[in-house]
Every structure is written in C-alpha cells, then in structure tokens.
Amino acid sequence: MNAPTYNFAYLDEQTKRMIRRAILKAIAIPGYQVPFASREMPMPYGWGTGGVQVTAAILGPVDKLKVIDQGSDDTTNAISIRKFFEKTAGVAVTTSTGEATVIQTRHRIPEATLQAHQVLVYQVPIPEPLRFLEPRETETRRMHALGEYGLIHVKLYEDIARFGHIATAYAYPVKVNARYVMDPSPTPKFDNPKMNNSAALQLFGAGREKRIYAIPPYTSVVSLDFEDHPFEPYKHKACCALCNAEDSYLDEIVTDNKGSRMFVCSDTDYCETRQSDGHRGSENAAPYAESANA
Amino acid sequence: MTTVAEMPAGFADKVLAAQSTFRSVMDAMARPGTVQRIQAVSGVPAPMMRGAAAIALTLFDQDTPVWLDTRLAATMDVAKWIKFHTSAPVIADPAVCAFAVVADPAALPSFEHFAFGSGEYPDRSTTIILQVAGLTEGPAYELRGPGIDGATILRAAIGVPDLLDRLALNASLFPRGIDLVLVSGESIVALPRTTRLVAKEG
Numbered sequence: 359m360n361a362p363t364y365n366f367a368y369l370d371e372q373t374k375r376m377i378r379r380a381i382l383k384a385i386a387i388p389g390y391q392v393p394f395a396s397r398e399m400p401m402p403y404g405w406g407t408g409g410v411q412v413t414a415a416i417l418g419p420v421d422k423l424k425v426i427d428q429g430s431d432d433t434t435n436a437i438s439i440r441k442f443f444e445k446t447a448g449v450a451v452t453t454s455t456g457e458a459t460v461i462q463t464r465h466r467i468p469e470a471t472l473q474a475h476q477v478l479v480y481q482v483p484i485p486e487p488l489r490f491l492e493p494r495e496t497e498t499r500r501m502h503a504l505g506e507y508g509l510i511h512v513k514l515y516e517d518i519a520r521f522g523h524i525a526t527a528y529a530y531p532v533k534v535n536a537r538y539v540m541d542p543s544p545t546p547k548f549d550n551p552k553m554n555n556s557a558a559l560q561l562f563g564a565g566r567e568k569r570i571y572a573i574p575p576y577t578s579v580v581s582l583d584f585e586d587h588p589f590e591p592y593k594h595k596a597c598c599a600l601c602n603a604e605d606s607y608l609d610e611i612v613t614d615n616k617g618s619r620m621f622v623c624s625d626t627d628y629c630e631t632r633q634s635d636g637h638r639g640s641e642n643a644a645p646y647a648e649s650a651n652a
Numbered sequence: 653m654t655t656v657a658e659m660p661a662g663f664a665d666k667v668l669a670a671q672s673t674f675r676s677v678m679d680a681m682a683r684p685g686t687v688q689r690i691q692a693v694s695g696v697p698a699p700m701m702r703g704a705a706a707i708a709l710t711l712f713d714q715d716t717p718v719w720l721d722t723r724l725a726a727t728m729d730v731a732k733w734i735k736f737h738t739s740a741p742v743i744a745d746p747a748v749c750a751f752a753v754v755a756d757p758a759a760l761p762s763f764e765h766f767a768f769g770s771g772e773y774p775d776r777s778t779t780i781i782l783q784v785a786g787l788t789e790g791p792a793y794e795l796r797g798p799g800i801d802g803a804t805i806l807r808a809a810i811g812v813p814d815l816l817d818r819l820a821l822n823a824s825l826f827p828r829g830i831d832l833v834l835v836s837g838e839s840i841v842a843l844p845r846t847t848r849l850v851a852k853e854g
Contacts, residue, residue: 366667375713378674379750382711383775385681386831386844388798392775416678418671474683503771503827535798535846537827557801559682574682574799574846 389534407565409481424458429624472558601632660695719749757811
C-alpha cells in the first residue's frame with residue numbers, strides 16, 4: 359500500500375486547533391456564527407466540507423461515527439464521508455443511531471432521541487438565515503449584533519399573505535437561547551422540535567461560507583412563528599410502507615409512471631430497527647390521493 | 653535560568669493527547685458545572701497546573717496572544733515553556749489576549765481589562781484559564797443556563813473576590829463576555845458567559 363500517510367483524521371494540528379477554538383466560542387455563544395479559516399478538503403464544496411472539518415477536529419480513536427445523508431446511511435455522500443474517516447482516522451463506524459458517539463448529518467436529525475454522550479454535527483450550505491433577505495454580510499452581522507430580526511418575520515408574514523400559511527418547509531429559522539436567530543441547515547421543519555432542549559451537543563459547520571455555530575445541550579430552540587399562525591411541523595399524512603411507523607419523517611417514493619407512490623421512513627436506521635422488531639407496513643404502492651394539508 | 657534541554661516536555665503523543673484534552677474542554681464548555689478530567693500527560697512548568705498545561709498545549713498557537721498573571725510571570729519558566737511548545741506570543745496587555753492564564757485567583761484583574769469581543773464579533777473575546785484551589789469542596793453555587801438541565805450545583809473553592817458581581821456584569825454584556833475555564837490539578841469546570849451563578853446555602 360503506497361497511499362500517503364495522513365495525520366489522524368486528515369487535518370493538520372494547527373487547523374484542528376483553530377477549528378477547536380471556534381467550536382468552544384460557538385458553544386459559549388449559542389446560535390452565533392463563528393468565522394473560521396475553512397480549509398480545502400478532498401471533496402467539493404456542497405459535499406459537507408464544513409461538517410467534515412468539525413468532525414475531524416472532535417473525532418478521537420474511541421469514537422464511533424455514523425454519517426447520514428437525508429436520514430439515510432447508504433447514500434453516496436454518507437458512504438464516502440464514512441469511508442474518509444475510516445481511512446484517515448481508523449475510527450469505528452456504525453449505522454446504528456444508539457451506538458454512535460459522533461453523528462454527522464446532512465439535512466436530517468435522527469428519529470431516535472439523542473443521548474448526552476452523543477454529538478450531532480450538521481453539514482450546512484448557507485449558515486446565515488438572513489442572507490436571502492439581506493445579501494451584505496456587514497448588514498446581517500449588525501442585525502445579529504442588535505438582535506434586529508424584523509426582516510425574517512416579514513418574510514414569514516409574506517408566506518402567510520401569499521399562501522395562507524407559513525410555507526417555509528425546510529431550513530425553518532429558529533431562535534436559540536432567546537437571542538440569536540439561526541438557520542438549522544436545510545432540515546425539514548419536522549425536525550425543528552428535536553433541537554429544543556436536546557441532551558446532545560449540536561455543532562454546525564459551513565465549509566464554503568466558513569462558519570461554525572452550535573447549540574449546547576438543554577438549550578431552548580424556538581421556531582419563529584406568530585400567535586395566530588403557530589409553528590406546525592409538517593409531515594406527509596401517511597405511515598411508513600415498510601415499518602408502519604406513524605411518527606417518523608417520510609420520503610415519498612414514486613414507483614411507476616401512473617402516479618403510484620409509497621411513503622417510507624427517511625431515517626433508514628429507524629426503519630430497519632423497527633422492521634427487525636417485527637413491525638411491518640402495507641408495502642403498498644397504490645395510487646395515493648393528494649391531501650393538501652397534513 | 654532553565655535551558656531548552658531542562659524545560660518540561662510537551663505532550664508525549666501530540667495528536668491524540670490534544671484530541672482527548674479538547675474533548676474534555678468541549679464537554680466542560682457544553683455542560684457547565686460538570687467536572688471533566690484531563691487524561692493527557694505532559695510536562696508542567698511550575699506553578700502551572702497539569703490541566704492548565706494540557707489546555708495550553710491543546711489550544712494555544714501563533715494566532716493566540718496569551719497573557720500570564722503576576723504569579724505565572726514571576727519566573728520566565730512558564731512564558732518560555734509556552735513559547736517553546738506552542739509558539740504563542742506571551743503579551744503584557746490583557747486587553748488583546750485570546751487566552752489569559754491566572755494562577756492567583758485572589759489577584760484576578762477585573763474583567764474589563766480583558767477582551768469582551770464586539771457586538772458584531774463576540775467570539776473575539778478572552779478565555780480565562782483560572783487555576784483554583786478545588787472543584788469538589790468549598791462554597792456551593794447553583795448554576796443555570798444553556799448546557800444545564802434545569803439547575804446544577806457546583807462546589808468549588810474559586811477564590812476570586814466578588815466573583816458573583818463580576819459574573820453578573822459579564823452576563824449583562826451578552827453576547828459579549830468572558831468565558832472561564834476553572835482548573836484544579838487535572839480537573840476542569842467551564843463557566844461560559846451564558847451560565848448564571850447564585851450562591852447556595854450549605
């Protein structure tokens with residue numbers, strides 16, 4: 359084998375120190391985006407370079423790593439990141455949510471409740487919740503400094519004015535510890551309540567945008583809403599066709615060109631665990647009547 | 653005057669010792685009030701404590717100006733050790749330091765001598781590594797805030813005069829503020845700027 363020898367977990371020690379200091383400040387200021395000197399990683403931006411750098415900075419030889427992409431352990435992105443750390447850090451990997459100590463995720467939070475010894479690392483494309491409302495970094499930074507978040511409420515209000523309800527379905531803005539408005543990464547808003555008062559530490563890494571932020575354990579995370587339009591987590595009005603779960607976030611799988619579709623758990627580990635526990639779904643892909651509001 | 657050859661060593665295993673020390677500090681910061689242990693072994697320049705030395709080797713480098721209190725600056729040993737092992741500049745002005753290491757809590761300068769960060773960049777603030785007499789015995793404090801499930805009790809002989817007044821001032825500045833890491837031997841407890849302390853009877 360003549361592959362180059364990497365430092366443990368790929369990154370050099372100076373880079374790890376810089377990322378580690380950013381993580382500590384991020385934890386001390388929940389929801390605040392700490393700038394960091396993001397490195398080029400051996401994968402393109404958009405493949406989770408921010409999450410990978412955070413994971414590389416915290417990972418140790420005793421950790422057990424799980425990587426999910428949209429809830430799934432077996433998509434290209436999840437497999438290649440898992441292999442990357444198997445190769446560069448030699449850590450044990452798992453697909454079981456319960457066994458993992460570090461879970462890197464792209465756009466989902468596992469269904470199983472996370473425990474205090476676990477760390478959830480999110481891959482974040484655009485960390486700034488105000489970015490599409492105000493493109494200037496200098497301005498958004500000042501708005502965060504002043505706690506001036508009127509603009510984002512206007513955005514949610516415009517949803518209501520146009521659609522009759524808050525139509526934002528993912529990357530739904532939250533307020534952390536009653537201070538900073540934060541982008542939870544493009545997780546479905548179904549997952550937002552799981553961030554609140556979680557026993558696990560949650561770290562967010564945005565590689566291209568060079569930001570790290572965090573939610574410490576047992577911290578209030580409130581989805582923005584209005585008194586007359588309270589926050590509602592969205593979910594397809596169905597249960598999983600494989601494991602019959604009624605409480606999980608579902609993916610819609612189109613099975614033919616006649617509009618047949620089936621709904622299955624997005625969290626593959628949750629679904630497989632339930633199936634091995636004897637739960638069976640209809641495995642039915644019958645044409646499904648659209649229901650507008652779940 | 654110690655020569656480089658006589659200087660206490662750094663980590664035996666730089667990479668993994670720094671990783672395990674960082675995880676202890678991260679867990680301490682994420683769960684204020686819990687006592688975390690530093691496992692890593694390194695040489696220690698007196699009067700630094702083992703935990704403080706390990707944190708220095710883990711987090712200090714050429715990008716982090718370090719300020720030492722009078723007791724640590726009394727001999728050149730600590731400053732020389734930090735410069736040799738971490739390349740961190742040891743500076744005289746605490747207002748621009750990323751880390752301050754304090755061995756004499758009774759003489760801790762008031763927080764406004766350190767960097768609070770700005771409203772736009774509250775992360776550009778000083779982390780004070782404070783060596784204290786004990787983290788298991790002593791006056792009881794009730795802690796609340798992010799990272800704490802309801803409330804938790806910390807018993808610690810911190811030894812900083814009017815600690816609660818200083819922390820109340822620190823809290824009022826949020827999101828600006830100072831983060832504290834208390835060290836006693838190889839035990840550490842973090843008090844990030846979000847943690848609220850009240851004295852508890854008994």
